[in-house]
Amino acid sequence: MELRHLRYFLAVAETLNFTRAADKVHVTQSTLSHQIRQLEEELGQELFARVGKRVVTTEAGQTFYEQVVPILRKIDQAVGSLKEVPHDLRGELRIAATHSFNVQLIPLCLSVFIQRFPLIKVVVEELSGDRISEELINGNLDLGISYRPSVPRGLRFEPLYNEELKLITANDHPLADRKRVRMVELNGLRMTLLTTLFSTRQMLDECFAAAGARPQIVAELNAISPMIELVRRTDLCSIVADNALKDEPSVRIIPLENPTPVRTPGLLWAQQADRPAASRFMAETIRQLVMQGQAGADKTSRKHSPGISST
Template sequence: MELRHLRYFLALAETLNFTRAAQRVHVTQSTLSHQIRQLEEEVGRPLFAREGKKVLITETGQAFLEHVVPILRQVDRAVGALKESPDELRGELRIAATHSFNVQLIPLCLSRFMQRLPRVKVAVEELSGDGISEGLVSGRLDLGVSYRPAVPRGLRFEPLYNEELKLIVANDHPLAGRKRLRMVELNGTRMTLLAPHFSTRQMLDECFAAAGAQPQIVAELNAISPMIELVRRTDLCGIVAENALGNEPGVLAIPLESPTPIRTPGLLWSQQAHRSPASRFMAETIRQVVKQSSWGR
C-alpha cells in the first residue's frame, strides 16, 4: 500500500464518481479504477460497491476512511512544514514556563528564536506546573517548560537535564559562610517554602523526612520571586533552583546533601494537539541552549 492509493481512495470516497475523482488526482479513469482494485485486494474487502453508474462506499470503506483522513492531513502538514522556510513562518506561538526557567533560560531562547523566525509572535506566560499542564490540555498553550507532571493527562514530557535545588540565605545569615549543608542540619531552622500543593514542596518534604529533619516553616508562598525577596529581608532560609536566582543581590546559594534535592525539568506538549513548525523550532532551540550552556551542570 502506497500513499497514492490512499489519495485515490479519498478522492473517490468524497466524490463517489470515478470521472470526477480521476480529474481531482490527475490520472485517467482506468488508472484510478486499477489502483482502487489493488487497494481492495490488499485490504481483503471491497471498499466501494458499484450499482450501475452509482458508486457507494461500503461499511468497510467508511471505517477505512475514518483512519485515512487524519493520516493524509498529517502527511500534508509535514510536507508543508518542510517547504516553508523559517523566514516565511507566521502566526503565534504560546508558551509558558515556571519561574526558575523564565528568569534566564526563556529570554535567551526567545532571543535566538526571534532572530530566526522574526514573523512569529511569541506569547510567554509564567505559570505554576499545574497551570502549564492545564493550558496544554485545554489547547491554550503550545509548549511548556516545567517539571514532569504527577498526572500525565495526555501530555508528553521530554527531560532536559537534572537540576539541583539549593538552600538560599541572606548575605548576613549565620549559615552564609557554609560551603555545604546536610539536610538534617536544617532541623528547627526557620524557613520559607512553596505551599504544600506544589510538587517541589512535596519533594522537599520527602527529603526532610528521609533526613529526619523538621524545619520550622513560618511562611508558605505560591511563587518563587516573593520567597527570594523574603529571604533577602529576613533571617529565613529557602530552597530553590540556583537558576531561579538570576543575578539577585544579597542572597547566597548553598549546596545541600544527604539527600541532595534534585528535580528534572523538561519540555511539555499535548499528545493530541498538532505541533506547529514554530513550536517544534522553539523546542529545538531550548534543547540547543541547554546543551550549550551551564544549565544542569
C-alpha cells in the same frame, strides 16, 4: 556499535531512570535495557550501576558520556543544517513556563527565536506547573517548559537536564559561610518555602522526611521572587534552584546533601495534538541553548572547586 546505542546511553545518563529514558527515545523499557547491555558488552565496561532503587553512572560511564555528548551534538548539527528552515514562517506561538525558567531561560530563547523567525508572534505566560498541564490539555498552549508532571494525563514530557535545589540565606546568617549543609541540619531551622500545592514543595517535604528533619516553616508563599526577598531581609532560609536567582544581592547559595534535592525540567506538549512548526522550532532552540548552557556549566565546575557562590 550503532548510533541508536549512543542515543539510548545518553538518555539514561541524563535521566538516570530507565523508564523516563525509554519514554524519551520512544522504546519500551525492556528494549532500552537490552540495548544498554549490548553496548556494555561491546565496550567491556559497566556504564550504569544500581544503588538501592537509584541508577547511577559509573566512572567508565561518566567518561564515556563526556566523549559521546560532543559527538552526538555534531551529528545533530550536521543533520539540522541539511533541513530547510522556513524563514518566512508566520503565525502565533503560545508557550508557558514556570517562574524558574521565565527569569532567564525564556528571554534567552526568545531573543534567538525571534531573530530567526521574525514573522511569528510569540505569546508567553508564567504559570504554575499544574496550570501549564491544564492549558496544554485544553489546547490553549502549544508548548510548556516546566517540571515533570506527577500525572502525565496525555502529555508528552521530554527531560532537558537534572538540577539541584540549594539552600539560600542572607549574608549574615549563621550558615552563610558553610560549603555544604546536610538536610538533617535543617531540623528546626526557620524557613520560607513554596506552599504545599507546588510539586517542588512536595518533593522537599519528602527530602525532609527522608533526612528526619522538621524545619520551622514560618512563611509559605506562592512565588519565588518574594521568597528570595524575604530571605534577604530576615533570618529565614529557603531552598530554590540556581536558575531562579538572577543577580540577587546579599544572598548566599549553599549546596545540600543527604539527600540532595533534584528536579528534572523539560518540555511539555499535548500527546494527541498536531504540533505546529513554530512549536517544533522553539523546542529545538530551547534544546540547543540548554545544551550549550550545560556544557558551559560543566567547564566552569571543572575549573573551580565547589564552594559558596553569591549573586
